[in-house]
Each structure stands twice: as structure tokens, then as C-alpha cells.
Amino acid sequence: MSYNLPAMFMNPLLDHLNAPQLAAVTLPPAHALILAGAGSGKTRVLTTRIAWLISTGQVSPPGLLAVTFTNKAAKEMQTRLASMLPINVRGMWIGTFHGLCNRLLRAHYRDAGLPQLFQILDSADQQASVKRLLKSLNVDDEKFPPRELCHFINAQREQGMRAAAVEAYDDWARKRIGLYEAYEAQCQREGVVDFAELLLRSYELLERNEPLRRHYQERFRHVLVDEFQDTNKLQYRWLKLLAGGGAHLFCVGDDDQSIYAFRGADVGNMGDFEREFKVANMIRLEQNYRSHGNILDAANAIIKNNPQRLGKNLWTEAGSGEPIRIYESYSDGDEARWIVEEVKALQRDGHTRAEIALLYRSNAQSRALEHALFNAGLPYRVYGGLRFFERAEIKHALAYLRLIANTDDDTAFARVVNFPARGIGARSLENLQDAARAANSSLHSAIPQVFGAGGAKLAAFAQLIVTLRDAAHLPLPELVDHVLELSGLRSHYQNEKEGQERLDNLDELINAAASFVAEEGTPNQDGEITGEFGNDLSSFLAHASLEAGEHQAGEGDDALQLMTVHSAKGLEFNVVFISGLEDGLFPHENSLSETRDGKSGLEEERRLMYVAVTRARQRLYLSFAQTRMLHGQTRYNLPSRFLDEVPQELVKWLTPRAGKGGFAASTTTTYAATPRRSESAGSAFRIGQSVMHTKFGLGVIVNAEGGGTDARVQVNFGHAGMKWLALSVAKLEAA
């Protein structure tokens, strides 16, 4: 490596970087893959790299493209960059895959075959759109469930496959592909684009339009990618295409934190990238600045059980710190109450609630926790709920706005044609749909074809849209206010008894519009790209779809942080509780049978566990319960196999240690609830009891039936699986 030493030493950007970080930041222009372990300063390296490239004159801001997955990460990068460099980061191409694709398509909408004011469908819109399609084609939605069909369509798109390119092996597949094709046509006619389409459409735009491709290939000299392990096949191809003119790809990722294979992410992209781009610069960031030694050791020990890793071992200069605490409880309720007590103790020791996270595998688990927290009066915040722009009243208001931008947007039309109720029932809508299909037109343009009473009401609705469109010149916040008034949305919620919160949200929408205009409105910062935004309205609508709005009430409050392990990725906390560590829950039972590209679902669950553990800075609690209420019935689970993967010398059991694969003997004495006896089995065994089998080992009785000599019990043996055993035959012993 050769770089200008004096310049390097004078550059304060590079202060306090460790050797591998410094090497990564100052890499000469070439492709690079940075394997960045959890808490190793990944974002820092990425932003410092950009700042360094610019400040040393190796690239000008417009020559740089940086991609992330979430708006949060993109914003974080921009903020940090702005603090490092005296430049305007707003015009730079730093954003999410979808955000950048949107930008590209807005700038070249004609070449992409889209209307100027094309709208973006979020997943819910997409499903509604598919549903409507099935209805209009008289397709049985039992045979083709809209949800499943959306998955199929998105999966095809992520492979870069248009309907015409998908092969069919039977009638059903052919039919499904036909529906995919019809959906594509419907979107095109309506001038709407869903998330996957944003990517595929901009990929095709660049692939087919050579001058345009050359323009961008020559423009972008450095392409930087965050969370590279989460890219799907199409995103990787998109990157390859953009970097095809000799740009340098700088990809940062961690194969051990790949937890989105289930939605198409392909860790294989890391290996492919290394091979296809002959990456000579692979740098490992293994020094962790986040967690104490015991926590890291536990994480390393867990992830070591995964074969096929690129290989990495985190270390820290911090001391080993506290032991990892493990707690066993009888039920999910007991577990939650214990967490409450422990949190109270932590507070007495000076921990703030906001620095404590309660993590779980699936959202359904939050209920028991919330219940206990609520009863204890502990403030908490649950992440991952309904977001601002996804609320029904907001979507209604946005639908009116979308109709102002584009009357052919049938999804928006169908949403509000009869909301608030204006007497346009199913019958009139059916007539309208028939007319639209016959004329191959949008619902809106078919209105004159419908006659009778329904027709009159529809015409009145069309008139409402016209009136609203006449106001389109108003400043955006005023336009929104106008729409709320004239559409009748406001008075509708005023008359509803529980409508106050919705009214507040609608007012909040006006505020959102105002701050959007103040921050990002009135376009064209980027001199090179013209027509980047059609106008404030359409860019606000795109903003609403692409950035559903994380803001929730109580953001700044000192509240406990409740979230799934997935949504905790990228975050860190002083204290972390991982609850529900039971086989079947975490690892999730569905994962045990899954395989994707030769990799087992269990491995992904293990990476998820790795992510969870590495969120903790100082203290980590792991907890599990013998019984858990799920989907309305009580389940009996064994402790998670991941607990066995934590070296015992790092652990402090807060309850008597559970045996290998089984529960601690007679801990039930400490629990208030009395386990039910199985009357039918009529034996010494009861549901929930731990038993020992000569061949299968330790297990828990989860069900029983029959009696006397016919008595049979169902036992969960964990690794050996679930078995029905006849008591008269099987030699079972209480354990």
C-alpha cells in the first residue's frame, strides 16, 4: 500500500482508528471487502472512508454512491459525514437501495416507461392491489392467496425475472405466472410501482439504456455498501452494473449477522463478490469496542457451531466483566415478573431504563412482558408496531392526495371511493369495475360509463376529485388540510366516539407535510439531475411510502426498550435480556426444517442468537420458561439448545442449573402454579414433567391421552424430536 504519509498524519479524520480500521479507511482505490464484526466500528469506517476520499481529493462528492438498507442507517451516515466535512451532504447519493432507485426513476421516468408522478405501493398496497386483480379476473383467492402471490412475485423480481421469463412446469404454475403478468400490466396501467419493482425497473433502465448506463458508470467512481450480507441477488446485480465502468466497490458486511435470508438476502454475495471482483483487499475488523469479554466469549462460542463461515473472532481490550446470568422460570408470566424485579434492581443501581433492552424472538412474546411492565408501572416502548404512515386514517388521507397526483391510481381510488361513506356500495363498484375492465381503463375514467343512482354518486365523487385537484397549487400543508376538510375525513372522525387520536394523527400529517417541505421540499439541489422530484406533492408521497415513519410517541422518554432480535440489529445497550430461550421458540421450530441454498434454518437462528448476544455492553441475561402460552394454548418447551452452547464457566445460574437438555429437578416447588395432573394417563406422570428415556434422553411430557394400559404420552425430547410413547411399552422414568 502506498499513500501519502504526511497528509495522512495531518488528517484528523484518521485519529483514533485502530490498525485494521485505518487500513480499511485509507485503502488505495480497489475493490474491498471489509468483514466487520459486531461492535467493531463498521459505520465509523464507512463514513470515515467517504470523508477521507473526499478530503484527499480522490473523489468529488457527486462521484460517490453509498447504499444502506434502512433510512436510519442512511441518515446516520449523512449526519456523521456532515460533522466531518464542510460540504452539503444533501445532494450526495447516499441512501437506501429503494430511495436511490426512486431517485433514478424520477430523474428518468420517461426512459423507464413511467408517468412522471408514478406512485409507490408499500406491501399493504401491493397486497390490496393483487386482491383487487384476483377479484376482477374472477380468480379463486383460496387457490391463489394474495399474500402468497405477492411473495411469489417479489421473489421472481428479486431474481430479476419478469413474468415472461419464468418457466412453468404445470397448469397451476402457468396460471400463477399469468397472474404475475396481469399484475405487472395492472401496475403499469395505474402508474404505480411496488418496492421490488423500484429495484428491477431501475436495473433494467440502466441495463437497456446504454448512454444512461455509461453516464452513471462514469460518474460513480466509488460505490460503498453497508450491510452487504443482507443484499439479495438483484441488489448485487444492480451494484455490479453501476460499478461496471471501473468504479471501486467497497463492501462492508458480517456473514455472522446475516439474518434476512428468509426474505431473499443471500450471504453468498460476499463470496461471489470476492471471486468475481478478484478482491485482494479483505480486511477483518475484529476488535470489539462494545462488549465485555464474557459476553464476547459467549457470542464467539455460539457462532463457532456454524460451519461455512468466512471466519472471524472478536476480541476486546475490556475486561471479562460480569458473568452471563441465566434464569429459569415456570411460566412466561413468571419470567416477565422476574424481569420486572430485576429491572427495578438495576434502576436502584443507577441504570436508566432506556439503556435496558428486552429482546425476544417473535412479537407475540411481547404481550406477557408488556402485561407485567404495565402492572409494575414501568415505562416501556415497543418497537416494530404500526408506523405513522401505515395508520388507516393516514392511508386514507394519502389516498386522496395520490388521486390528486394521479387519478388512475386504482388502489387509492378503491380505498377512498366510499370512505367516508357516501353511499357507493358493492353493487355500484362492481359495475364500475366491469366498465373499467371492458374499456381497459382506470376506475376513475370509467365513471361516465356507469348509470343510474350509483352512477350519480360516482360522478359526485369524480367531481370531488376535480375540486381537490384544483387546489393542487396550494402549498403542501394547506393542500393536506384542504383535503382533510373537503373529503369529509375530518368530520367523519369528529363524529366517531374514539376518533380523537385519529384526528390528532391527521393534524400530525399536516405537520409532517410542513416539515417535509421545510427540509426536503422544492427540489433540484443536484444540478446534474433534472426533474428529480416532480413537485412537493409527489415527493412527499414517495417519502411516505419509502419512509413509513419510525417516530412513535414517547421517543425521548426514559423507557425500557422492547423489540424483536431482528429489529435490535445495529443497536446496543448496557443491559440486555434475551427472553424465551426455549427450543421451538428460539430456535424457532419452523426453522429446524428449513433449508436455503444448502444452509440450514438452524444456522440462521444461531446467527440471530449471535446478534442478540452481541447487543449487550455490560450485562447479559438469558431466560427461559417451562411453560408458555402461545396461540391460545400452553406449550411445554425444553431450554434452548443455544443455552448449552454458552460455556458454563462464563455463566452464573440464578436458578438451579438445568441439566443438559432438561430442566432442573424439582424447581417446581418455587412456582406458584400447580401443574395439572394428567387424569387420563392415570399414572405418576403429569404434563410438563421432565422424563428420562433410555434411547431419547431427557424430555418433557407435553400431552397425554388414553388410560390404563392404553395410556400414551407425547414427549418433547428436544434434539430427538417429539414422540408419542405408550407408557406400557416405553421405559420412562421421572427425571
Place this chain on the structure above:
DNA sequence: TGGGAGTGCTTTTTT
């Protein structure tokens, strides 16, 4: 039209 009862689903999730 709108509400009340009945039915079915339920891993993880960003854009």
C-alpha cells in the same frame, strides 16, 4: 349501511 357474530391465522421485516 353498519354492527355483531363467526372464521381463520399466527417467525423474523425493510423498503
Place this chain on the structure above:
DNA sequence: AGCACTCCCA
């Protein structure tokens, strides 16, 4: 259990 969705009746 809890929620979203559908269907049917007043």
C-alpha cells in the same frame, strides 16, 4: 388469546 377479515341480518 387476539386480531383481521367475512358474512349476514336488521
